[in-house]
Amino acid sequence: MAPVPAAPDAPPTANPAGVALARVYALFPAAIRLSCGIAVAAVALAVREPPVQAVPLALAVVVLTIWSYVFYRQTIDNGIRARVVLVDAALTITACLAMEVLVAPAVMPGGVSWVAVLASTSIVTAQFALRVVHGMLLGLTIAAAYCVGAILAHDVDEAISHSAVLVAQTFLAAGLVYVTRRSARAADSVFSAYQRAHRETVIARAAREAERKQNRDLHDTVLSTLTMVGLGGVAGQSAMLRARASSDLRTLFDPARRPALDPTAKVSLDERLRVVVERFEGYPLTAALEPCLVPSAVADALAESADAALSNVVRHAENAVAWLRLHRTRGAVVVEVIDVGPGFDMAAIPPYRYGIRESIMARMAAVGATARIDTAPGNGTRIQLEWVDVG
Structure with a gap:
């Protein structure tokens, strides 16, 4: 955690x-x-x-x-x-x-x-x-x-x-x-009173951010995988279930045993996204990933948001064909998750639903990136994650 x-x-x-x-x-x-x-x-x-x-x-x-x-x-x-x-x-x-x-x-x-x-x-x-x-x-x-x-x-x-x-x-x-x-x-x-208040605010904000990250990790790993199994999107003995279970364990427990990367250090986003693709082994998913280096924190947000989007596809668009794309355009890094599933009405999503609001929107906003969701009932879904490369 x-x-x-x-x-x-x-x-x-x-x-x-x-x-x-x-x-x-x-x-x-x-x-x-x-x-x-x-x-x-x-x-x-x-x-x-x-x-x-x-x-x-x-x-x-x-x-x-x-x-x-x-x-x-x-x-x-x-x-x-x-x-x-x-x-x-x-x-x-x-x-x-x-x-x-x-x-x-x-x-x-x-x-x-x-x-x-x-x-x-x-x-x-x-x-x-x-x-x-x-x-x-x-x-x-x-x-x-x-x-x-x-x-x-x-x-x-x-x-x-x-x-x-x-x-x-x-x-x-x-x-x-x-x-x-x-x-x-x-x-x-x-x-001194201002400094104490500011310090308490920073600590409280840090604690809230840590809690939100823990909630996202739980939602996007164990809870997501169990929901897929419960809805029948993942078979009990499938290669995808084994891959996701192994990846979930690494996500939840490995960070406590390995040193954290410098958030500004450049890492390979395409390699991070290939790890995401491995979690969906056996699903009709096509990936087109251009080589791309971004700061570690940005790579985390983009990869985890893409994973959450694909998990939604598996849960709500069973057997729908999906695409994961990574490319650069106009000085920005863009990750797209596209599916030809049933789509949905954004306005009809209850405010208590966690997936899109926190796992995608809030996660992207935390690194100064944006998420745009184009969907409608019967028209599939396109989720575009974009980070402007200020470097």
């Missing part, structure tokens, strides 16, 4: 929104930290009026410039990490507390000094790596360090005004990060 196809593999990315957000959270802090480091170095060295001390300033510029590059490489290579932003915050806090010897009094007011820019940058980047509460605490700590440093530099107005700005930046940056993280989680939750 046909095995139920395996369930599709789980998607490699289970949370695409989270992954995309993490990528942005790595690139954005790395870029602003590197650009800030370069700008800070240039601005810090440009203003060296007393009481700025050359040695501490030079040391701060060298350390912070090197650190900016290290921060950039670490974040780009490994993503934004808590330990990296903690080191960054420690250096920023040190610079804030040392503003008295690092920043000239003339550039202190208005939060335009390089230390003020450094503090803002550290506060923003910290929010991307830490939880919201921890990021806010670290931002407030940096703001407090700036306030203390400005007071030590004898600029109380700057200590109050820009510290308030840094506190506002902390809350705004933390709020933005919170909203984006929550949105990403919501998007991933919706995506």
Whole structure:
């Protein structure tokens, strides 16, 4: 019997929104930290009026410039990490507390000094790596360090005004990060639900297809052969009965013991149809089969549909002459089953009848092929199975 196809593999990315957000959270802090480091170095060295001390300033510029590059490489290579932003915050806090010897009094007011820019940058980047509460605490700590440093530099107005700005930046940056993280989680939750539903649908569809194939196999083999015997279309000791019984057993049990072919691999359709002809040994059947290569799945559908059509001939058109033809025409592969039996009225077939609806029509539709049935009472039957050779 046909095995139920395996369930599709789980998607490699289970949370695409989270992954995309993490990528942005790595690139954005790395870029602003590197650009800030370069700008800070240039601005810090440009203003060296007393009481700025050359040695501490030079040391701060060298350390912070090197650190900016290290921060950039670490974040780009490994993503934004808590330990990296903690080191960054420690250096920023040190610079804030040392503003008295690092920043000239003339550039202190208005939060335009390089230390003020450094503090803002550290506060923003910290929010991307830490939880919201921890990021806010670290931002407030940096703001407090700036306030203390400005007071030590004898600029109380700057200590109050820009510290308030840094506190506002902390809350705004933390709020933005919170909203984006929550949105990403919501998007991933919706995506995961969709993936689960899609996976269940694919599994259910695969199970239904396997069940339909099993039903077709049973209908076209054992049930078909028993029906022929019951209707008298096949004699109990005939060569056809022996051939069909042997073929039925192979169809039902051999697929479990042999590897499945690649559905796209080309096989000889005429050879497959000759196997079908052998199942009707002793019946007045004439076969004209041109050599033809088609994908394995198409060959299965055409051969099994032709077998089902011929079985109908044996059951319902006893001793009628039948023909099986295979030929190419207008870029298509055509298999025809023709008989001079009594024919039938297609409109009169009950919807519960399985043979034509499933064994022929549905089987052909499953591989993108078509089946056309031309028949009428007293006029015989022509069944044309056609697959357009897209290759």
